[in-house]
Amino acid sequence: MSAGRLDECAHVREECARHCRDDDPASSVVRRRRAELDGLRGRLDREQRLLEARADAYRELAAQGRASLSDLKELCRILASLARQPGSGVTAFEVAEVAERIRAQAPDDVGGMELLSMARILTDDREGLAEVLRRLERIAPESPVLAAVRAQVIDPGFRSGSDELKRRWDDICRRASHGDPGAEDELRRELRSHPNIEQLRVGLLFAVYGRAADGRGDYEEARRLALELAADPRAGHHTHFHVAQFLWNLGERDQARRQFGLALATSLRRQVRPGSRTGGRRAGSMEGMTTEHPAERGGTGRDVFAAFSERASNVTSSPLFSALCVLLVLDMAAIHLAHLPLPWLIFAGDVVAAVNLLLLAVLTNTERRDAHAVQRKLDAIAAAMLEQREGASHTAADELRRVIRMEEKQ
Missing domain, CATH: 1.20.58 (Methane Monooxygenase Hydroxylase; Chain G, domain 1)
Known part of the structure; x- marks a missing residue:
């Protein structure tokens, strides 16, 4: 047990x-x-x-x-067992280090490959796990590890069970963040059984910080949870982004700057969120960057580009532009039918190609601007919710009104 x-x-x-x-x-x-x-x-x-x-x-x-191969295997199994127990001090990366050492000594050892696959699962290294499983299929197609993986892949109930568990955790985290004490107790029990689940750890941070902001707790536990998440090398982009905001509000400005930098570095799409851009500039690490899309930069350059791209999008969607495109196509067809000299045909083709490139650029830019606008609204909503719980200033609320253009609607 x-x-x-x-x-x-x-x-x-x-x-x-x-x-x-x-x-x-x-x-x-x-x-x-x-x-x-x-x-x-x-x-x-x-x-x-x-x-x-x-x-x-x-x-x-x-x-x-003086450790033999069997000694290293036993050490790997013991460390894996300890890594699953909270408070043991053993990390999944220590298990992976021993498993890699076993592979270095015996690259084709089936037991070593199975232990390495276990280490890949503990460290959530999916690419490494796929590589180990492919190698196992070549050297040991009857491995029980492969059989277990195949059973999970073909089992129709595995995916539904996993989705159901995630929905349950989402519901617990949501209720805990809204101040339900029973949900927070349930969340802590789930964390004791699954201490490395990032979703549960971030959910507990939201719950503890919200309780402290409402005057029903202190900020020390929230600070401890945020610092533990900040020190976790497995944390992803969204975790770094949320932790950075919490640490900034808790007064840990240096840690928050580092977390904003990590949020930028671990972004799945390599797109910078507004909060991450701000934190990165405060840390001094993003100054001088010129490779970003203008929709993701602040300042006058972004405003000029936004105005220009919006006008270009409006022009290309107008009936006049559609008529111009039809006229160009008819003109090119007439040049073909009239057997005009080759330079005329090349010129007409270049004009049509230029129009196609313009349409492609405008379409791509419109999609990018729309995605950026949606992300800004989501981040502004999150910041406003945090600010409301903390009961401090109304800066985030004003930013939220500006982003969703409430003033224009009024």
Whole structure:
């Protein structure tokens, strides 16, 4: 039984004890279950200490260069078991390091490849996992690891179960961020069972920060959670972006600047969000960049380009421009039918090609500007929600009104 499951049992037992009086017949059952739970927790602690001692012994052998291949495999299994237990201090990257060492010693060892696939799963290295599985298919097509992966791929219930779990976690995080204490307790229990799920960790940060902003808690736990997420090398773009905003509001300006830089570096589309651009400039790392699309830059250049591109888009969608395009096509057809000299034909073809390039450029720019506008609105909404919870200034709310053009609607 895992530590997370024991904590969940303890929570249920505490709820039962709270609703049972001393003279209630069920109270004896609660006391007996409490003793059993304490015994299981003590046994789990002893097993974890034993695993840690064994891991230290194998580490010492490996450091002295006297560890055999089987010793390294056992060390990898022990570390993988410890990495799943919160508070053990063992990271998935330490497991991956030992697995890579096994592969270096025995590249074609099936057991080593299976351990490496486990390490790839722990570090969420999907490309590396695909490479290991392809190699396993060549050297050991009957591997139980491959069989398990195939079963998951062809099992119709696996995808639906995974989607259902994600929806459940989304609902828990949403209710916890809205101040539901029961949802926050449920979120903490899920985190004890799944300590490395980024979605749950960010959801708990939202819940704790919101509770502190409402005066029902302090900011220290929110700061600790944000710093832990900031130090996680596996964090993705959205996590870095959210953590940067929290750290900035908590006064950790240097950490926030670094997180804005990481949000930029890990952006899936390599597109800079407005918050990331601001943080990057404050850190001094983005000054002088000229390779960005003008829709993603601030200043007068962006305004001039936006006005020009909007006019160009309006012109190309007008009936006059459509008539001009039809006229060009008819002109080129007439040149063909009249058998005019080749220079006339080349000139007409160049004009049609130029119009096509213009239409392509305007269409691409319009899509880029629309995507940028939607992203600005989403970021402004998020910033306004954070500011509303904190109860500070109204800067983000004013920015939100400006972005969605509420003044123009009024």
